[in-house]
Amino acid sequence: MKTWDFCRSVTSVQILVALGVEYGAKQSALLLNTGLNQQSLNNPETVVEASDEMAVIRNLQRELPELAGLGLYAGERYHLSAYGIWGFALASSPTVRKAVELSQTYQELTFVFSGFVVEEARDSACLVFDNSDVPADVALFSIEREIHAAMVIMREIVGQQLGEEWVTFKHARPAHSDLYERFFRGRVEFSASKNALMFPRSVLDEPRVVGNGATASLLDKQCSELIAKRTARKGISGKVRDILLRQRPMTMDMEMVAESLCMTSRTLRRKLDAESTSFRQLVDEIRMTLAEEMLTGTRLSVEQIAERLCYADASSFSQAYKRMSGQTPGTLRKHGRGP
Template structure:
């Protein structure tokens, strides 16, 4: 059984909550049993576990049983701009093939529950989604959302060269099948052997006018770093990371964190050293992760970001960011806007 305790951006939860509110569900009902509240989902710094997002999905389905095709309706809202650095990396890719490679390599930065792979066969290529590990009660929502979101992204990457859509679903033709015809302009198959989005193979290697190989390579590196930082740590370091992420504003006080763990700061320092890390390293990693997400995924000013990350001022934040990433906050933000 797959574990759903890995972390992801709060953006997907924001999208799901907005959808639910639009159709009349209450915020309290949508956030029931998630550990989230209005302040946390409004905060771009928030990182949530996939299990919490699943709880939002379940609440959405429970509160809106009469709304057909909620997964399809949700999928329509997942544009490249919702994915932060991952989305910018795909948008800057020189070819669709490069974008597909990046999308597979960094699936941890997406909002999918179903893993996906790219397959090439004959004149066609396809994105295949494996939903076998997804809990049965949300499988339909998940696969509807993910294939529709993939179609949105492919349209943004491939443009008119994508041609007519061809999608296949393993589930039987549902009562709301007309929504599939509305959202997917081409062929839709049900009771198929696989869940997949099929497109012309030639599209993979056609140069993209808006692609930039240098920018794509840089963002590829940043995606890799972000995945590494998001990987759930084990042991004491994982608990410290959770405490730091929950605190608003984020505490730099090791004594307070140690007290929360019912130990002295000396003991905490020793236990972290045994896990090949330190309190300062954890703080720096979290600050960088949040800084990159806020710079690429929000319109907060550098001054506002510095304040939220507990730097003395914007200058101190910029110096620290350049020391840890090799570039200034302004350079990263400009790169994101170009793509």
């Protein structure tokens, strides 16, 4: 499995499609060979495979061959607010160091293809990105997007203390190098030993006025749980989850899913049991994931969320949520909701 091969929310594809349409590409062309359509693109509950997002990137490059630096243009659109719980966790961190640690620990809640690690020296710290296992045709786009997006996030977390950035790229100076000077405010190097975003080490331990340790700890836990629920299952349970997530799960029943898999519900039940799970358990897990994303990432009321998840009413939803998570929807929203 490639390091970047993890499921992600639909937000990144929305950003990429919006970029392409803005520059004249057709949405249908950008979604070609992805399995995504207008309905899934507009549905905040959609979970996207990494391969589908990569297909969108390839489509974007094919449709806009004259627009150099596509990765740079994309990167400037990845603000903290685009990342759901991960973004809220970073924004709530009491120090920059805690935010950076969280960002590295929960990379599977981001949209990166070039994974990163944190390195510290005497006076500087840096985020080092590795795009060595990214397919060659999207490697440049990936590293441009990832480092630019990281810079955008660091500016939002650190503020004016960040000063001028120092970024280095392993690839040779491209023909569109003037765009790097435009998007990055400080020193830019090419043909370097690593792909990195460097900044003063001193900012790591400065307290953040808007940070909150208790909220950050709660969101840290939520990030861990969300990754566990998004982790693709193997075998038949993975196929069931894919069907449920792509086709508005709360309107489907076991018989419909079994039919989609060309088997009887009895056979499906037996196969799921062999994988130590059940249809009800999978539905409950998906409901919890969607509920948490809507509670922390949207302004939908508890009543509206209950309706979307096909509970009889808000009370039934609240009771089920508390039974499965140990807390009420109101408690999660109070501590985990972003601005």
